[in-house]
Amino acid sequence: MKPNGWIIYNGNLPGNKFLDYAEMIQESATKQGIDMKILKNNALLSLLATDQLGIVQLDKAELPDFVVFADKDIYLARQLELLGITVFNSSKAIEISDDKIASYQYMATHNIPMPKTIVAPKIFTTGNIDHKLVEKAIEQLGLPLIIKEAFGSFGEQVYLLHSLEEIITKIDAIQGKPYLFQQFIPSSYGKDLRLQVVGNQVVAAMERVNINDFRANVTSGGAMSVYTPTKEEAALAVAATKAINADFAGVDLLIGPDDKRLVCEINSNAHIRNLLDCTGINAADYIMEHILGVLS
Template identity: 25%
Template sequence: MLNLKILLLSRKFEIYSSHRLVEEIVSRGHTPLLWDPEWPLERLKIKPDIIIPRISSFQFQGAVKVLGALESMAAVSLNPSQNYSVARNKWQTYQALSANHIATPPTFLGNSFLSVLRGSTERKLLPLEFPVIVKQLESSKGDGVFLAKSVEEIYEIFQKTGDAELIVQEFFPEAFGTDVRAFVIGDQIHAVMKRTAQPGEFRSNLALGGTAEACELLPGESELILKATRLLGLQVSGVDLLRTRKGSLVLEANPCPGLEGIEKYSKKNLASSIIQYAEELYDKHQTSR
């Protein structure tokens, strides 16, 4: 394998995931290029071979435009900007999953508090029982995710966030604040962990103090996970499953999954697997030219 120039598009180069990717880029004999989406692209003097986007929800739309511009320079992008945008948007993800009969929690979109009420025939909130989950469309790491126990609390969330759009989703108390994260690279599930929220918290995100342990997938879950990633066109993703009375449901497919927790609990070198997969995609691109 030639010495490839691999660009990491991120605002946070100091965090574990960025550090591990750079470490494995170097260990596999390649050159890392670190690029913040806020930097002017005319300053980028080296043409990258591969792009690894690590874009958070902060100023997301602008960062995706930068990713799209970078894709015209490189042979490979993990994940492509168009697919990245859909996967980051919880409403677009829900629409794609439900339209293709992939099990996911019942979800409704409100353009404002009044539209949420109108969408529920103005008498009953969205045909869902309280409490319900309310989410910002491009939230991550548990931020922008709320538990609402009344119409008044939903109104307060709209006021607090200032968002024009939020989604309202069925809450499954039987999950007991747990979910399953599967780390997918290409068409393979490389690691799985079960996350559990800390006492008094309904969100299981490790960034919010949740704990994790390695676990096995139940029958049918692997097929569900891979079907979701193929549909969304993701080459690297963290797919979250909720085990409920309705069966296993896909919550989301994160196109920028963190490495720290799942490498720790699975004891697998996922950063190396990502770089190896990028190498394989680059080889395929070169041979198909």
């Protein structure tokens, strides 16, 4: 008997980008004879009690054999796993990917090439900014440098700053949030590579170029073109994905000095519509094939 599954997406966000991803997965599952139900995360409540561990559903349905978790609701993903349901990607992989600081920590332990990064110490909203700390970051990373908030998507919460004064102003604005300082890679200004990893292979890739912004994201105005990665680039993307224990991910590579590739970010919930529009390759088909292989 073939397994049945759920696809869970965030039901509280505007627009249809997240539902579109879920529908792409569902269509690919249908082509392979797999029944998958699309559910919003806010239609599922995690129930915990002395003698209970379960899911309360607004639209009651039988629990699935597996879940494609197209969201960052880590507590819900973990609840499903505690109930014995296999989740793709796992709650741990999503948790690491969602937190940029954690992502870089895991990459560093696996010797993944990446920009030099300094984690800012936790400062509460009532704390004072230590100028010596910022000066030390500048000494290590140079100017301009990047500040990234630990949590953010689509190239948002990422700032290119050119002076001590700009950095102090930005830190003052984001106090209370975890963030990091990072080396700016001028050779990759407004340009990066997005490689979609599934299992042990890169199934599609594109180059993104933005002439008006240091961020290459399509959401920030970047233009897409088909890209054929080298063996080294593909191996790097796969290694980065495995470093956070993900089954599949969108890996962004920067073009570093001497044409060296550096991992910028790993997105365990990378949207694949732009990749399909650009390359004609539907990563959802590969994702479902991989999932069925793992479950078999």
